[in-house]
Amino acid sequence: MPEKLLFGSAISANLPSSILDSSEIRQIPDNQEVFTHQQSDQSIIFEILEYVDKSEQEALQVHFDALASSNGAAEGDSRIIHWEEISRDKLSMAECEHTLYMVGEQKVAKYNETAKNVIEIHLGLFRLPSFETDILVSFNNPVNIDPGSSSYKALPTSADSWMEDDFKEVLASLKILDIGIFGPVS
Numbered sequence: 001m002p003e004k005l006l007f008g009s010a011i012s013a014n015l016p017s018s019i020l021d022s023s024e025i026r027q028i029p030d031n032q033e034v035f036t037h038q039q040s041d042q043s044i045i046f047e048i049l050e051y052v053d054k055s056e057q058e059a060l061q062v063h064f065d066a067l068a069s070s071n072g073a074a075e076g077d078s079r080i081i082h083w084e085e086i087s088r089d090k091l092s093m094a095e096c097e098h099t100l101y102m103v104g105e106q107k108v109a110k111y112n113e114t115a116k117n118v119i120e121i122h123l124g125l126f127r128l129p130s131f132e133t134d135i136l137v138s139f140n141n142p143v144n145i146d147p148g149s150s151s152y153k154a155l156p157t158s159a160d161s162w163m164e165d166d167f168k169e170v171l172a173s174l175k176i177l178d179i180g181i182f183g184p185v186s
Contacts, residue, residue: 010181014173077107115148124171131182
């Protein structure tokens, strides 16, 4: 996977060659980088967020719940299936104290539709308390598209679809190139 510069060259990660930069077609908040698959509804999103001053597992739950809320998942329509800590020796980012990996599931409707799709959510949470920052990387992988959804024929069917191992490579390659992105350190 080729290296891609993110956030004005302050961060980099290896990304699949089959990505489309969503900022070329719509407005993206300054704290996000959003990439979509060329042939499916899969996406990879990088977010620089305020540090959640809780235990690692609680912070992961806070971020997952916030993502479920922003995706419009109703209460009871999201769950964490598995989570684990990633060993620092498997990462390129030296500045993080803890990195967590999680797989979850959300039932969400696209746009304002009523048909709910099942999305497998993979999260990488990089904890940077010295910068009062969490970096959240999410991989959204549709696994069951409702026939009434506008995305109905968008399930990845090609060998080019992103897989869990691709996302883990993205997480392993994530690097901070300029700590100035976090502002002055207190």
